[in-house]
Amino acid sequence: SKKQPSSSHQQRLVVVSNRVPVRRDGASKAGGLTVALEGALKRSGGLWFGWSGETVDNPSDQAKVSQAGNITFAVLDLSQQDYDEYYAGFANRALWPVCHYRLDLVQIERQELDGYFRVNRAFAASLAPLLRPDDVIWVHDYHFIPLAAELRRLGFKNRIGFFLHIPWPPSDVASALPAYQQLLQGFGAYDLVGFHTPQDAENFQRCLIRENIGSPIGTGEHQIENHKVRIGAFPVGIDTETFVRAAANAERNALVRRTKASLGDRDLIIGVDRLDYSKGLKQRIEAFSCFVKSNPDFRNRVTYIQITPKSRSDVPEYQRMQREIAEQAGWTNGSLGEVDWTPVRYVNRTVGHAALAGLYRMSRIGLVTPLRDGMNLVAKEFVAAQQPDDPGVLILSRFAGAAHELDGAILVNPYDTEACAAAIAQALRMPLEERRERWDSMMARLRTNTVEAWCQRFLSSLSDASDAGLEPHIS
Numbered sequence: 197s198k199k200q201p202s203s204s205h206q207q208r209l210v211v212v213s214n215r216v217p218v219r220r221d222g223a224s225k226a227g228g229l230t231v232a233l234e235g236a237l238k239r240s241g242g243l244w245f246g247w248s249g250e251t252v253d254n255p256s257d258q259a260k261v262s263q264a265g266n267i268t269f270a271v272l273d274l275s276q277q278d279y280d281e282y283y284a285g286f287a288n289r290a291l292w293p294v295c296h297y298r299l300d301l302v303q304i305e306r307q308e309l310d311g312y313f314r315v316n317r318a319f320a321a322s323l324a325p326l327l328r329p330d331d332v333i334w335v336h337d338y339h340f341i342p343l344a345a346e347l348r349r350l351g352f353k354n355r356i357g358f359f360l361h362i363p364w365p366p367s368d369v370a371s372a373l374p375a376y377q378q379l380l381q382g383f384g385a386y387d388l389v390g391f392h393t394p395q396d397a398e399n400f401q402r403c404l405i406r407e408n409i410g411s412p413i414g415t416g417e418h419q420i421e422n423h424k425v426r427i428g429a430f431p432v433g434i435d436t437e438t439f440v441r442a443a444a445n446a447e448r449n450a451l452v453r454r455t456k457a458s459l460g461d462r463d464l465i466i467g468v469d470r471l472d473y474s475k476g477l478k479q480r481i482e483a484f485s486c487f488v489k490s491n492p493d494f495r496n497r498v499t500y501i502q503i504t505p506k507s508r509s510d511v512p513e514y515q516r517m518q519r520e521i522a523e524q525a526g527w528t529n530g531s532l533g534e535v536d537w538t539p540v541r542y543v544n545r546t547v548g549h550a551a552l553a554g555l556y557r558m559s560r561i562g563l564v565t566p567l568r569d570g571m572n573l574v575a576k577e578f579v580a581a582q583q584p585d586d587p588g589v590l591i592l593s594r595f596a597g598a599a600h601e602l603d604g605a606i607l608v609n610p611y612d613t614e615a616c617a618a619a620i621a622q623a624l625r626m627p628l629e630e631r632r633e634r635w636d637s638m639m640a641r642l643r644t645n646t647v648e649a650w651c652q653r654f655l656s657s658l659s660d661a662s663d664a665g666l667e668p669h670i671s
């Protein structure tokens with residue numbers, strides 16, 4: 197029979213992601229998603245495959261393998277050229293902006309496109325000798341869209357699932373991608389393609405339909421030649437209970453205590469984002485500034501801390517933005533601040549996990565206003581970190597995937613400066629009872645849809661996916 201065995205618990209899980217959380221000493225680093233995937237890998241024993249994070253001259257095509265418990269890590273180095281073309285190039289200058297609806301920022305270079313497909317082919321070739329016939333393969337994110345097609349070309353018939361951590365735009369936007377047809381065909385080699393929201397999944401399926409790639413069979417399934425691809429929404433969660441505990445314990449954290457002391461009796465507004473144009477930082481600082489100007493009674497009574505670790509600094513669009521946001525924060529403080537009040541504390545630094553949980557907890561407002569975001573885990577972490585008897589308020593962009601779930605947030609249009617400013621005022625004035633009601637409903641959601649539940653939902657959908665016994669499509 198062409199059917200895969202259905203008892204998935206005996207099958208080994210293979211996770212493929214651009215970054216693999218393996219340190220030089222072989223131990224793994226903790227982080228929400230990482231922990232969840234590690235958990236899933238540990239349950240059945242598994243392999244985690246991807247880029248080492250290193251660029252070297254003449255990289256080997258054999259993965260460096262290390263073992264931690266029953267998880268095997270296998271990583272490849274990249275040459276500088278591969279890194280420039282595949283990662284800094286096509287992935288981050290074409291796929292990332294298009295998927296975030298930013299056609300104004302797209303850079304299309306034939307050589308980068310070629311590099312992207314070349315690296316995917318090389319990764320598939322290096323993964324091939326490590327694979328067993330009954331492995332279930334879970335590929336993550338936009339770096340590896342063509343990976344399954346490459347594995348199929350090498351003859352692999354394993355179940356292969358793909359999860360996209362960023363949005364998928366409507367076809368009029370998506371079709372600005374070069375090799376658009378080829379990328380879509382590449383998705384067709386998976387058994388399951390997952391997105392954060394039903395909207396992304398629907399956009400994606402419409403792209404297939406408009407390009408005449410296969411045809412839909414009911415909702416969430418698509419027939420491409422003799423292969424059936426499942427398409428679905430799998431909103432990612434966080435490790436809620438661990439975050440709740442970390443936040444409660446963080447009162448003892450030194451940075452949290454110092455920050456609290458430095459605020460005096462001012463209310464804290466917090467933003468936490470990688471420095472990325474998708475996060476709407478410019479609009480957010482503008483909205484805060486508008487709030488202060490239109491609510492003079494709040495002058496010197498609130499402080500906005502924006503924690504923004506630098507990201508992708510070798511991509512030109514990011515360098516430009518780093519300068520612009522820093523300038524804007526400086527301007528805002530210069531024009532609004534006072535000798536004893538710095539309205540915006542803009543920090544280009546990573547804050548420790550425990551301190552971050554503590555800072556969320558002491559904030560009256562979590563300001564999460566991306567222009568476009570696949571999910572946005574900060575929104576969920578902020579909610580989980582709140583004190584149940586006196587929770588803060590989440591102000592959330594309707595363009596974040598999280599807006600589909602977090603119904604207790606004040607939803608805003610991040611482009612509408614005055615509406616965002618009004619939302620800040622509304623949040624600061626919100627009575628305790630309303631804050632509790634909103635928080636309770638969001639927390640209920642976070643307790644059910646944890647990151648572990650997400651893993652299980654995706655993997656169980658993947659293990660059902662090829663039960664129709666159809667051969668995967670080989671293009």
Ligand code: GDG
Nearest residue numbers: 361432470505545546547548549552569570571572573574
């Ligand atoms: C992509 C998608 C999707 C940030 N600064 C610090 C810090 N962080 C942590 C946050 C959070 C994570 O980084 C950021 O996750 P997000 O989801 O907010 O955003 P992306 O990095 O863009 O992630 C996104 C996600 O993938 C998962 O699918 O939700 O839409 O774009 O966990 O806490 N952590 C620490 N210090 C910092 O300074 N410790």
